[in-house]
Amino acid sequence: MTNIQSMTGQAPAGPTEELATISRGRGQRPKPAWRLMLPTPTPWLITGLVLIGSIIVFGAIGPLLVGDPAxxxxxxxxxxxAEHWLGTTQTGQDVLAQLAHATRGSLLIGFxxxxxxxxxxxxFGIYGAYIGGFxxxxxxxxxxxxxxxxxxxxxxxxxxxxxRESRGLWTIAVVLALTSWAASARVLRAQTLSVRNRDYVAASRVSGERAWRVIAVEILPNLLPVLASQFVFAVIAAILGEAGLSFLGLGASSSSTLGTMLFYAQNGFALPLGAWWWFLPPGLMIALFGMGLSLINFSIDEIINPKLKNARLVRKRARxxxxxxKKAVTS
Structure with missing residues (x-):
């Protein structure tokens, strides 16, 4: 201890000092403003990023490595x-090739x-709330x-x-987008009504700034976490919605998606025949993608709702x- 004290000029901190440091939150440098806009790395966020990254890589590179799905x-x-890693369909089509192309199609629709x-x-939410009136x-x-x-x-x-001949990826994407924006618009409207009355926004309006610049520079940065959360939720809803439409025979008839795979598996009596390798991979892919996006969305929610982040920090400090x-008792 004497050597350590002579080298550093102070005695090493004991358990009491460490507890005081934790309670005061000392030893933590203030984070830059841009860092506060990013979710805190947690096991859930890392798991979600790994799942989504793996699925995106499979959907982007997989079709280049497999054969013709038809x-x-x-x-x-x-x-x-060994020849067909995920088996074949009733007509001898390779399920792995179909899964790779279907994943790409579903990812494209979701995006x-x-x-x-x-x-x-x-x-409809931000611009309407900022303009006000009629x-x-x-x-x-x-x-x-x-x-x-x-x-x-x-x-x-x-x-x-x-x-049916006109139902492609873009058509299904437009239909799903037109029916899924309203709830997000209500949330963004409420957030914009809260932000537009702040002093810096009022100062920009008084100084003669145009509406689009006030929205883009003053209001939009404060709503980025909300927009990110709404984007993630829209992607999840889109993939599930497309799968439901395709299962009913109303999906993209000219494209391959995870929903169309389930549709053809159901029409081919995969479940009664016990061909689990035909319907299980697309269903599992949808479940894993939804789980990964949900884990990422939970991390984004910590930025939108500081109470969630504070609760996690309290649990971390308690541990x-x-x-x-325990270290003090054992020593």
Missing amino acids: AISNVGLSGPS LVGVLATVLSAF ADEAFSLLSNVFLVIPGLPLVIVISGFVP QTARIQ
Whole structure:
């Protein structure tokens, strides 16, 4: 101890000093403003990022490494083997090749719907709340109408009126986006009404800044965590919605998605025949993708709701305190 004290000029901190440091929160440098906009690394966030990253890589690179998903062979409805890792369908098509192309199609639909729904909700929610007056009332009425109408029946009705030969990825993405923006718009409207009355926003308006610049520079940065959360939720809803439409035969007939895989597996009596390798991979892929996005969304919620982050920090400090107290007792 004498050597340590002579080298550092002070005695090493004991358990009592460590407890005091934890309680005061000392030893932590203030984080930059941009870092506060990012979710805190947690096991849940890392797990979600690994799951989503793996699925995206599989959907992007997988179709380049597998064969033609529509190629028919004379080995029909066979289980996994060295030649066909995930078996074959009733007509001898390779399930792994179908899964790779279907994952890419579902990811593309999810991304398109996420972008379109976020843009629509931002326009009707943020712009309408900032402008106020008749525009805000009209936008609120429109979003309320979409909220009152049940989502899935509306999607089924709209998809039913679209000719089968015209139902591609873009058509399904537009249909899903038009029916999934209203709830996000209501949340963004409430957040914008809170932000637009702050002093720095009022100062920008008084100084003569244009509406689009005030929204982009002063209001939008404060809503980025909410927008990110709404985007993630829109992607999850889009993939599940597309799978439901495809299972009912109303999906993208000219494209391959996870929903179309389940549709053809159901029509091919995969479940009664015990061909689990046909319907289980696409269903598991949808479940894993939804779980990964949900874990990421939980981490984003900590930015939107500081109470969640504070509760996690309290639990972390409690564990540190218990560990130091145990160390003091044993020493």
